[in-house]
């Protein structure tokens with residue numbers, strides 16, 4: 001009898017790790033850093049307000065300068081994220097009256113990515129679920145729409161860099177190879193040497209994680225972390241609100 005190797009593919013952001021919390025913590029840390037060089041001593045409230053204002057302004061700038069002209073063209077997720085971080089750094093430096101040199105922008109951008117990696121933590125129950133699935137013999141990979149620096153340094157920091165194979169990140173795969181485009185799922189299956197029928201995708205986003213996986217013939221489990229009732233034409237194979245439910249579902 002042929003031994004069938006079953007493969008689980010996880011989304012990264014807000015499925016394995018709390019990306020929202022990590023981004024919030026990283027923004028707080030770099031705002032304190034930007035303020036400390038300025039001679040201004042803002043209150044915690046002012047720091048928060050300036051930071052969030054800079055973040056919104058950066059997102060708007062990238063919408064205007066990158067996404068709007070791109071139209072329906074292929075998104076380069078690496079470039080898009082780099083543009084947001086650089087624009088955010090520039091807005092923060094300006095908010096504290098600092099000089100806008102390219103090296104100051106780069107230093108703050110690098111600090112943001114470093115803080116993000118250090119602040120990234122697994123969601124509750126994820127470590128337990130991964131350990132149980134791993135000892136049950138599942139192989140596990142990651143399929144993420146992100147810039148590479150949003151995934152690999154946090155994985156190393158969490159001690160999980162060797163835990164997942166393959167780690168497919170849209171920022172490395174190139175423009176347009178982004179969920180729910182089936183191409184990113186096909187590349188993951190090829191890299192894992194796995195048939196779609198033996199693969200399960202687990203993710204928190206119905207359109208990105210579930211739709212593309214199903215188009216490729218993979219089963220897809222929706223991680224409905226927020227206990228959302230969403231109108232969608234995507235029908236996942238199963239819905240869980242805690243990844244500790246996966247072993248019972250899959251073993």
Ligand SMILES: [Mg+2]
Nearest residue numbers: 011013014204
């Ligand atoms: Mg996600």
